Amino acid sequence: MTDSIPERHRYPRLRLFLGMSAVIFGLGLVVLVSAVGHCSAFGGACPSDPPALWDDDVFGSAAAGGFIAVAIPMWLREPTWLRLRTAMPVGLAVAVVVGLIARSAAAG
Numbered sequence: 335m336t337d338s339i340p341e342r343h344r345y346p347r348l349r350l351f352l353g354m355s356a357v358i359f360g361l362g363l364v365v366l367v368s369a370v371g372h373c374s375a376f377g378g379a380c381p382s383d384p385p386a387l388w389d390d391d392v393f394g395s396a397a398a399g400g401f402i403a404v405a406i407p408m409w410l411r412e413p414t415w416l417r418l419r420t421a422m423p424v425g426l427a428v429a430v431v432v433g434l435i436a437r438s439a440a441a442g
Contacts, residue, residue: 359402
């Protein structure tokens with residue numbers, strides 16, 4: 335009989351703290367980008383055509399925030415390779431949706 339703790343059950347408070355920090359940081363990034371990401375913010379001028387999707391700073395920043403807020407806590411819940419393979423596609427799907435919503439909101 336061993337009294338060792340399985341690897342996935344070690345440091346539950348640290349994993350909880352890191353997961354909550356990732357959610358707060360990711361959502362904060364999305365809110366910040368959505369609030370100040372409009373092209374006319376700070377006296378700027380809006381171009382007639384919006385930039386390409388991958389060149390749009392609002393889309394990229396909001397997508398990164400959405401990915402961080404979803405994928406990291408999902409993986410930290412049970413940090414295994416299988417959970418990582420599940421968290422990555424879910425995080426990418428959420429990132430695209432959040433990025434598109436933030437881009438639409440910033441475009442006015």
